[in-house]
Amino acid sequence: MIKMDMSWSDGYELGIELIDQQHRRLFTYLEEVEIAIKNRDAETIELVVRGLVEYAITHNSFEETLMEQAQYPGLKEHRLLHEKFKKRANTYIKRLEGNVDRFKLAEQVRVFLGLWLISHVKNDDQDYAPYVRKHLKHKHPLIATAFNKLFRRSA
Numbered sequence: 001m002i003k004m005d006m007s008w009s010d011g012y013e014l015g016i017e018l019i020d021q022q023h024r025r026l027f028t029y030l031e032e033v034e035i036a037i038k039n040r041d042a043e044t045i046e047l048v049v050r051g052l053v054e055y056a057i058t059h060n061s062f063e064e065t066l067m068e069q070a071q072y073p074g075l076k077e078h079r080l081l082h083e084k085f086k087k088r089a090n091t092y093i094k095r096l097e098g099n100v101d102r103f104k105l106a107e108q109v110r111v112f113l114g115l116w117l118i119s120h121v122k123n124d125d126q127d128y129a130p131y132v133r134k135h136l137k138h139k140h141p142l143i144a145t146a147f148n149k150l151f152r153r154s155a
């Protein structure tokens with residue numbers, strides 16, 4: 001396994017509670033994948049890899065909804081980054097359905113997703129954060145709460 005620190009850092013926080021919670025969950029998923037690989041846990045591995053990819057895709061859509069509501073001017077570009085991510089992430093899921101070494105694949109997913117997530121959260125997400133923070137402060141706190149509940153249910 002490639003040695004890489006892919007743990008959550010408080011420096012990744014955007015100051016948007018909803019998003020920060022989801023980002024933390026994604027890092028927990030990364031840890032779960034790492035543990036399943038280490039333990040050669042065949043039962044868990046597929047579950048956590050799928051969970052991680054699905055959660056990441058849903059989370060990105062959620063971000064887009066917030067960016068849209070906040071009228072973030074960089075939405076189009078950000079959406080493209082998410083699209084590219086989704087395409088690549090889905091190729092891993094497709095491969096999971098075939099006859100592959102699940103542990104090797106899980107390691108590839110962990111590295112790809114971990115590196116993408118860290119770079120994305122540190123750079124791209126920081127750009128929209130002020131817009132969404134401002135928007136959530138003034139409008140729609142109830143919508144935000146509803147989304148939050150939805151996510152907690154599916155997490």
Ligand SMILES: [Fe+2]
Pocket residue numbers: 060063078082120124125
């Ligand atoms: Fe994003």
